[in-house]
Amino acid sequence: MTELRTLKVALLGCGNVGAQVARILIEDADTLAARTGAKLELSGIAVRNVHTKRDVDLPQELLTTDADTLVKDADLVIELMGGIEPARTLILSALRNGACVVTGNKALLAQDGPILHEEADKAGVQLSYEAAVAGAIPILRPIRDSLAGDRITRVLGIVNGTTNFILDQMDTTGAQFADALAEAQRLGYAEADPTADVEGHDAAAKAAILASLSFHTRFALENVHCEGISSVTAADIAAAKDAGFVIKLLAIAEKLPAAGTDTGTEADGGDGVSVRVHPTLLPREHPLAAVHGAFNAVFIEAENAGELMFYGQGAGGTPTASAVLGDLVSAARSLVLGGPGRTETTTGHVPALPIDAAVTSYYIGLDVADQPGVLARIAQLFAEHGVSIEIMRQTIHRDAESNVESAELRIVTHRASEAALAATVEAVKGLDVINSVTSVLRVEGV
């Protein structure tokens, strides 16, 4: 056997995922060498404190607080520190040194993706980040490479396990949001400060990355409309269930045609892309509806391929490490075989659309007066605003004690723009027969 070339691997960060990556690099060294054609030598692990107790037993001499020196000497750099700085500076320095970089840093990518890609292209090295979206699920590479000859029209992703666990709990047990969140925290699915997950910020960063790769245009976090799940109530879930739907927090990126045309005709994306994160009703028979617990899945619609779904574990040290190692092996192969560093194509230049331009179906719950003619007046108002109603259902409740009747009206619309829907809801609120608008939720997959 010929002597294998050695590639030095610097690991930045040794948390949940980093520790597993280090373990695998050490334990599976022979397998990884066979797969890449090079010896992958873990040259060091940059940490904040070398004495911190870790889940995995790692050689103490690999730990260092001097990330700068580690990066300078590396052929491959794995960044798993998270946050913007010092991750950003270290990655840029690595790329400028000609090292390939593997990262799972969705926040940094959503903010500074363009700069990082530019440096990688300039240096002719790979910048890859499969671990940044949907953990272990191979999704970015299939979008970038396997679907490179197709045109993606829509991406719907369950990309945050915490919120999927909470919504699934609420759906299964009828729990309120606060109780389901507490349960998620107890089981380790949610952090003590759950804001980034439950308010959709984590999903929004992933939506920006998915949209950028799917539509060959760089979208940043500021292009993503974001609503979390903290306002979703047990009553919303129950009403959705009753109507045959499940509520999921979806990251959505979809191509929308120019107003007044049916389909986009321009190469790479019609006239704009709507990128958004919000609680969404899905029919229970939709493939994404069967994604339970903390699992993730990404559903893709493409012009030629049709419907595709990718399902798996979206978080966790070991599963996410699998994605990191896949990127590392590819990057190492490119160094061994002299392959290209180009990691994405950005030839579309399609604009990000504001949320008002998004087009979807809606579910609207109304508490209305039980009078003759109410349904007709509401239907009339929807029609005047150009919002077409698909389903309208009224349920009469009679309070046993007071004998007072109240009526609940549930409406599912056909596809309409956010702007038209908002105007409709405003107008509905002004009707004297309306007691309150109990919920307005978007619907996909119908």
Place this chain on the structure above:
Amino acid sequence: MTELRTLKVALLGCGNVGAQVARILIEDADTLAARTGAKLELSGIAVRNVHTKRDVDLPQELLTTDADTLVKDADLVIELMGGIEPARTLILSALRNGACVVTGNKALLAQDGPILHEEADKAGVQLSYEAAVAGAIPILRPIRDSLAGDRITRVLGIVNGTTNFILDQMDTTGAQFADALAEAQRLGYAEADPTADVEGHDAAAKAAILASLSFHTRFALENVHCEGISSVTAADIAAAKDAGFVIKLLAIAEKLPAAGTDTGTEADGGDGVSVRVHPTLLPREHPLAAVHGAFNAVFIEAENAGELMFYGQGAGGTPTASAVLGDLVSAARSLVLGGPGRTETTTGHVPALPIDAAVTSYYIGLDVADQPGVLARIAQLFAEHGVSIEIMRQTIHRDAESNVESAELRIVTHRASEAALAATVEAVKGLDVINSVTSVLRVEGV
């Protein structure tokens, strides 16, 4: 804008998939150029008869019967003729000329994969075949690249749409096999001669390809144990349904540890790989159980990534063309950017195991005499053969007219080797209290 290099694309075959590939190459030329950095020029389409009427309107001057000349002059060759010859000779000739080859020819790959790969490696060009397994679903590239740093332990695939449609029909409507097959033929999901699909030959070729990539070792068709679905009865389906299972034709490739050990310890695959295709019971809550109609899905278990599933359309001209185009764009990029041609790693050299060595759970249906002590005798016999019973359920039927009672016994075992199970079933048949063994089916996902 700088002048783009032109790459000549030769298309061999213009059937269902080929015609769509040609259409997309012509219609989406600008998009494909933007994605690859080169102009992809369709230089010709080799067909048997240039006057055959086709679904897609293609420029007549592109059609030729002279495949040899077309291949000689091409940078990229797409082979969609199917069958062994002349496809084999043309692909080898293309590779020797330094052209990248994209093919969907599973039969050829399952038979001659090693030779084709050897030629591609020698020439330093890409040989890719995403379209050969599970149509539009990106599955081979994720296995090869995304999971390159992980160890796959098991692959379960619904990779034949025809048989999935038939079994799904039988499950939904209670139809017998022959009626469901006739319905599939009427709808165009099954061919006039359905042998290759219903006897599992098509799935077996795909199993060989999946196993080769998953376990980094070349497996051929002869390494695949193959049973089709023509013997699956409506009664089997009903009994499975009653027990909470669904019957699917699965292509299975799994790593098995050495006898007497719990897990394999060798790099890349333990002590052997069992590759097989057969009707299989799956619990109804398994993700693969929800794959309906002619859809395909591949479920993968990997040491680090855990469970993954890839779902989409497994056949059809346009969806399959998406996979072909994805491979074509990657191959073209490698020519433009000077990337590596290496397409797989085969470093495992794990042996293919005979079907006797396969280890799984089993469902056994028995028609038994309704006598005291029968259950105990059968249970004793299973125990003597080292096959552990998980569930045993007896149902007594009384014929209303004759008043004769018969008993049906349904057994689900724990995991056992095929050899142990076969010996057990033989012994059971010899018992005087057994009227007949009504079914023996394998179970996965429990």
